[in-house]
Amino acid sequence: MNEKKGIILTGDRPTGPLHLGHYVGSLRQRVALQHQYKQFIIVADIQALTDNADHPEKIHNNMIEVVLDYLAVGIDPKVTTIFIQSLVPELAELTIYYMNLVSVARLERNPTVKEEIAQRGFQKSLPTGFLCYPISQAADITAFGADTVPVGDDQLPMLEQAREIARTFNRMYNCNVLVEPQALLSDVSRLMGTDGKAKMSKSAGNAIALKDSEEVIRQKVKKMYTDPGHLRVEDSGKVEGNPVFAYLDAFDPDKENLQKMKEHYQRGGLGDGTIKQRLLEVLLAELGPIRERRKQFAKDPTYVMQILKEGTEAARVVAAQTLLEVRRTMKIDYFG
Amino acid sequence: MNEKKGIILTGDRPTGPLHLGHYVGSLRQRVALQHQYKQFIIVADIQALTDNADHPEKIHNNMIEVVLDYLAVGIDPKVTTIFIQSLVPELAELTIYYMNLVSVARLERNPTVKEEIAQRGFQKSLPTGFLCYPISQAADITAFGADTVPVGDDQLPMLEQAREIARTFNRMYNCNVLVEPQALLSDVSRLMGTDGKAKMSKSAGNAIALKDSEEVIRQKVKKMYTDPGHLRVEDSGKVEGNPVFAYLDAFDPDKENLQKMKEHYQRGGLGDGTIKQRLLEVLLAELGPIRERRKQFAKDPTYVMQILKEGTEAARVVAAQTLLEVRRTMKIDYFG
Structure with missing residues (x-):
């Protein structure tokens, strides 16, 4: 692990099977990078819930689908840690602490969030969790000390928010606990939909899924x-x-x-x-x-869940260490 | 426990020693109610951090002071569970889930929060954690199935937010998992300051602390x-x-x-x-x-910390059970 170039945090929302857009934009890259970097892949169910609170069963059902896609494209759980966001409670705790470091106005200015609010018609009633998801992402990234985050250029404002939080924390508590992540821009531009529209997405009905017959x-x-x-x-x-x-x-x-x-x-x-x-x-x-x-993998769902379970346990160990350091730095480690 | 009237959740922010205002407004009542109700007292360090993120050592130092005040007035750790908010991570997790059930506009309308924002001069830069603390309070209350929350009338909007969240959750997921808490209005009105101002508070310099010589x-x-x-x-x-x-x-x-x-x-x-x-x-x-x-209690800080440790462990057991039911209801209990 010491010879590796750095630590990557990347992931997906489990809201549907992955498609060619994911494959070109990130999955192929993850397969290529997993031996050079220590790679964590988060299946971001909590983030998916921020705009699917009324359909949690959708998240549940797609959890295994997404992991099957990972394994199918060649992500190797022996070198890549695949884990479930909601089963690493340290991420929720870090999110809560970071929420005190970011103003509401700052969240409302985030261009990515602004665009996504418009896309989802959330202008009238914006769930608090949705507004705050950049803070949750900052927790995901910093919990694993990730120095490298593969993003499309549309996601750069999200990464900037994470960088700001790491900087603010380190400055406020006069420490060096959080790593400021750098963007690894994808060199392949986003794949258009089968209908010629700019973005392939399941909801637009213009996607070819990896599992399509x-x-x-x-x-x-x-x-x-x-x-x-x-x-x-x-x-x-x-x-x-x-x-x-x-x-x-x-x-x-x-x-x-x-x-x-x-x-x-x-x-x-x-x-x-x-x-x-x-x-x-x-x-x-x-x-x-x-x-x-x-x-082949789909025939053995127990094995797939075992991969998720072991990945989640491994991720918790790392996140718990970061949380411990964060609490110690904030001097709220009451029992030493 | 079965013969008890109900479950109480109450608590304080550990930002300073408690004073006569706390004693009259809540501490005496807690001593009186602790045998009739199952009582949980939360030392709300996370909530205190929402407007003290830059002074976490203040929270740390006041943790034991507040518990000494509790023990001194006669709160009995054998019947009352005293615990530290930040050491019950289930509360952070519930907060994150509830954040999807409350709109940003709803939080901004909360009269108690509005007033507190003005008091703290947060109009220009409002920490996200501060805006969201009513959601965090709802997590504290519902995690313990509290049906009774002692409040002053200025805190009724906070309790209404918790009631709304419980109702929304139960309706959205068609269940009966969360208890809608009722207010137990204090029959003693708020104690004025030594300077005749409406409210006694340490920061106003008009308080007589319980520990004053x-x-x-x-x-x-x-x-x-x-x-x-x-x-x-x-x-x-x-x-x-x-x-x-x-x-x-x-x-x-x-x-x-x-x-x-x-x-x-x-x-x-x-x-x-x-x-x-x-x-x-x-x-x-x-x-x-x-x-x-x-x-007497101050002579044995180890004993006091032991009370907090045991109370926190007992609180976690209860909160973990609620979290389990919440996750099961939302169908995100992936490993059964």
């Missing part, structure tokens, strides 16, 4: 948005904003052939059916082994 | 505000708003003689020195045994 993938690729101006095969077509090419960029290993296809599509003479056929081949090749591994 | 009490009584219009002994003096009579009302066991003194004071001929001398006798008689017991 061959038949479902076939149907989804068939219905994909391309260039609406590309009416006849001989017409010139657009590559930018065309999700078929965006996905080929992300997954096609034959970059030379892809370049040729793009040029052919742009000058005319290459049909949507042909490019979709190539995408289907590429996706099936990429997702086939993942789906197979997922099926 | 005879000499300090003597000095404080001597300097007490009376009726500024009562210049000469033969003048008529006012009883209303006169803290000397307010304290005599609260402590003088000889009500007949007190009535005569009041009449004498009102018609003229009774000097401030005389009524203060009577108050001094009464206070020394009341506080003498308390101060003696306090000295």
